[in-house]
Amino acid sequence: MAGGRSTRRAVAAVRRTGQERVPPHPDIGEIALQQLLEALVDPVRRRIVGELHAADGDLACGAIDLPVGKSTATHHFHVLREAGLIRQYYVGTSRMNSLRREEVDEAFPGLLAALVARPERG
Secondary structure, three states, X not given: OHHHHHHHHHHHHHHHHOHXXXXXXXXXXXXXXXXXXXXXXXXXXXXXHHHHHHXXXXXXXXXXXXXXXXXXXXHXXXXXXXOOOXXXXXXXXXXXXXXXXXXXXXXXXXXXXXXXXXXXXX
């Protein structure tokens, strides 16, 4: 009985802090270069990474102007998160995004710098 109460208290504490609204993020050490490159092949996803790289802080999904609909944008953010490139969390009803810059640079040195240094070609 005591274990059940303890579990319920832990679940209630997680709900109060909002941690249940943080989607899972892969360990960057388990991400293959192929998966990361496949995520970056799409120009919309490269745009998201570039915007996050240039931002002073984390950005809400809606703060990044994208040439796609909301559901398609959600898909692109999901692909980037699954590839280990971004971290997502909620602040109120906004899903916030941050570039996992240090982790990606450690696992794949120079990749992000090369990506954002080269302008898109039409």
